[in-house]
Amino acid sequence: MQNVRWWDAAAITVSAVIVALSLIEPPYGPRDVGAWIVAGVFLLVHLLWGRRCVPVVPPGQHLAISVAYAVLLAVGTSIDPTFSILQAFLYPFVWSTAPSVRSAIVANVLVAVAIVVGYTVRFGWEGLATGAAVAALSVVFSIALGLWITRIAEYGEERARLLADLQAAQGQLAAMHRDAGVAAERGRLAREIHDTIAQSLTGLVMVAQRTGRRLASVEGEAAASARGDVELMEQMAREALTEARGLVASLAPVDASAGLADALQRLATGFERETGVRVSVDADAAGLDRELEVVLLRCAQEALANVRKHARASAATVSVSATGDEVVLEVRDDGVGPGDAAPGDGGFGLAGMRDRVALVGGRLEFGPGEPAGAALRVIVPATRADAAARADAAARADGGTSATTETEASDA
Structure with missing residues (x-):
């Protein structure tokens, strides 16, 4: 009461x-x-x-x-x-x-x-015995009843805590299943685009090239006009093929289980193979929390996708460094620069990165690079795996349970 x-x-x-x-x-x-x-x-x-x-x-x-x-x-x-x-x-x-x-x-x-x-x-002294008897009976009953009610209350609180932990674990499991489903669907879409649209565009480029060679020996105004049309078809098909390959690369899931540095290196290798843009990686932030590694990896993936689409660059760098209580991801290129682009502008995917970073308490900076190109910086609080493990152990020692899940939003 x-x-x-x-x-x-x-x-x-x-x-x-x-x-x-x-x-x-x-x-x-x-x-x-x-x-x-x-x-x-x-x-x-x-x-x-x-x-x-x-x-x-x-x-x-x-x-x-x-x-x-x-x-x-x-x-x-x-x-x-x-x-x-x-x-x-x-x-x-x-x-x-x-x-x-x-x-x-x-x-x-x-x-x-x-x-x-x-x-x-x-x-007087005659009342001492009566008072002692009344007091003894009442205090024993009160203490016994109080201890019993206290035990019931503690048991109820323990059940409520266990129920809350169970509900939290169920929510985390549902989030993990949802994230796994998102990753599987992204991989399926990437495979479908690669096996259908990209292959068809590759075939179209080859047909346009063969047709151009056949028309090369034909003279006349009509033949010249046809050669121009074929060259335009080849150019449009190549551009569409480049966009399709970029879409495949952005949709393909990148596994961060081997560590952030290895995942970034694989991402850079694939990007360089697809686009011909040289990408150097310098990641010096080991032992980060798994969820934080996923956030940084996805931001790097989206940043390189923007380099592919807009920068017209020949080289890019991806670096991760830990400074005090913060981790900084920086992606630079030597392309044409961002112009007036800002987070939230269409076509750059910066709004999606900003929202993803905000979920872990970080911030996004985007602007022109030095001396040219564009520079994107992601600054997030350094949550390390060993600190998370110590917190989990402390929670278990206090009788609580904790679980850490990684959440991965889809690219904007």
Whole structure:
């Protein structure tokens, strides 16, 4: 019962019951008036102080409010033994607001001692035995019930935590399956384009070349016009073939399981073989988190795709370096430069890279290179695999579980 209004209602009710019990047998004397005054003081203390202790307070404040309630209980019981009914409120209150089981037990003992003191003051040494019996019975029942309820609450919290971990693991597994499906579909599309459109365009280029050779020996205005048309067909087919090969290269999944440096080297080798653009790789950031490696690899892949499509470059460089708490991926080329291109402009794929980098708390910089060409920089926080492993071990030591998944968005 952690709603403060319920505790207010309980305090008002127990105070009213104490007053009502004293009103049963008139005439009323000084002891009755004293019981009413103590009940009023208790209610005032609760409304001004006690209710602020809900749901949980620090140990010092909990001990202070417990002592105050115990003193009121002892004074009230010494005036009128029926005042001991207040323990029906005090035991659950000091237990539920305690910061620890130890604090709850100490507060329960204080309430029990207050009962003994009250009975002893009221009835003398004869009341000591009665007060001790009442206090022992009530405190044992309170502690037993409190420990049982605490154990049930801990069990419920443990089940809730396990359920949350299970749901998180299910979400991560679903994300992994989704990412695997995306990668498989990208690979399938790349193969289909390579085996159909790219092959057909290759055949078209060959046919145009053969037709051009046959028309070379034919003279006349019509033959010259036909040769021009055939050359245009060959040029358009070559451009379409280049675009198709670029699309295949951008769709083909690149495996980062062997490490970021090896994956970038394979990416550069394939790019150089497809385009003839020389690509040099310098990756000096080992031990990065798997998800971060995937983000950097995909950004490098998209950056090289932009070099293929727009830069008209003869050489490019890909570098990865770790500086302090950041990892920097830089892709430069010696092409025509970016002009007025900015993240979000169509055709450059920069918006997709910016969104991908933002997911890991990084940023994207794009602009003209020095002395020419374009330069793209991706700066992300350095999340290393060993740090992730230490965090996972610490979570397991605390009784928690953690899992790390890699998420890979599709290229823009």
